[in-house]
Amino acid sequence: MIRTLHPSQRCEVWVASVGGQAELVYSTDDVLLEAPNWTLDGGALVLNGDGKLWRLDLSTRSLDAVPLTGVPDLNNDHVLAPDGETIFLSANDGHIYRASLSGGPASLITEEDGTFHFLHGVSPDGKELAYVGIEAGDFTQPGKLMTIASDGGATARVDVGPGHCDGPEYSPDGKWLYLNTESFTSAPGHAQLARVRVDGSVFEQLLESGTVDWFPHLSPDGQYSTYVRFPIGTEGHPADLPVAVVLVSTEDWTTPLHTWPLFGGQGTLNVNSWSPDSGRFAFVAYPRGDSFQDSAKD
Structure with missing residues (x-):
């Protein structure tokens, strides 16, 4: 389903620094943009919205659609390859695709295996993808941590317990997958931050909150990590809630360096x-x- 803005609602794209400053770089009431990636040249953000892929030039503040073909409507799970020229995309048909960031035809990576595939991570060498697999698209079932070669083929499961997991992303050295998981608790929806060795040999909680x-x-x-903090008792990662973007040092996950409260959730930092x-x-x-702009100045 393509998300749209509610009446009187705006979409605001922000850039924050590790020093705590935040700048509004784009605002619109026309299209609901989600999930920014940063291009390798540092000059633009890549987002999805209205089922399409968009490029936001940070110098001109212009927003332009990336002209892709051969791919269904997109969701907010997309990640750039290490070469900076290729992007991997999840679409609303439950599959993962590869395309050029400059546009053109997209190619299908995943096969029909009875699951929906939600991409989140690309290994530093570009050879492997990490995604969440949901059986038959049944969102009452927990997502499983899966990997696949970036050119397709057989899939493999990385065991992180019985709880739902999401957001698997490779560490810069390629040795770990960072994710959120409900495997540490029996409380419904109580996702916590964790990491697991790519081979599944070590699985550990990063922050108990x-x-x-x-x-x-x-x-x-x-050296740093960001994450989204939802209210106590939230199940899943819904939209339109009072949430916070949190910045921490990877040496100390318990002490936020900076926190940005905002209205959002789904799409904010997927x-x-x-x-x-x-x-x-x-x-x-x-x-x-x-506007969130007033609180961002606090």
């Missing part, structure tokens, strides 16, 4: 949005009425 924590994204240098120099990251807010 009372909130619902989703989508850990490591900076390219591995994929890695770090700049290539590890100094900034992007996220999306969906305010109704008062």
Whole structure:
């Protein structure tokens, strides 16, 4: 399903720094943009919206659709390949595709295996993808952590327990997958941050909190991570909630360096949005009425 803005709601794309500053770089009430990636040249953000892929030039603040063909409507799971020229995409048909970031035809990677495939991570060498598999698209069932070669073929499961998991993303050295999981608790929806060795040999919780924590994204240098903090008791990662984007040092996940409260959730920070120099990251807010801009200055 393609998400749209509610009446009186806006979409705001923000860029924040590890120093705590935040800048509004784009605002629209026409299209609901989601899940920014940062291009390798540092000059643009790549987002989805209205089932399409968009490129937001950070110097001109212009938004242009990437002209893709041969792919169904897109969702907010897309990640750039290490070459900076290729992008991997999840579509609403439950499959993963590969395309050029400049546009053109997309090619199908996953096969019909009875599951929906939600992409989140690309290995540093570009040879492997990490995704969440949901049996028959039945969202009452827990998602499973899966991997597949980036050119397709056989899939493999990485065991992270029985609880639902999401957002698997490779560490910069390629040795770990960072994710959120409900395997550490019996409380419904109580996602916590974790990591697992790519071979499944070590599985550990990164932060024990009372909130619902989703989508850990490591900076390219591995020194920082962002994640989205949902309210206590949240099940899944729904839209239109008071959430917070949190910045931490990977040496201390328990002490936030900076926190940005906003109205959002789904679409705010679903994929890695770090700049290539590890100094900034992007996220999306969906305010109704008062702008997030005022609180971002606090």
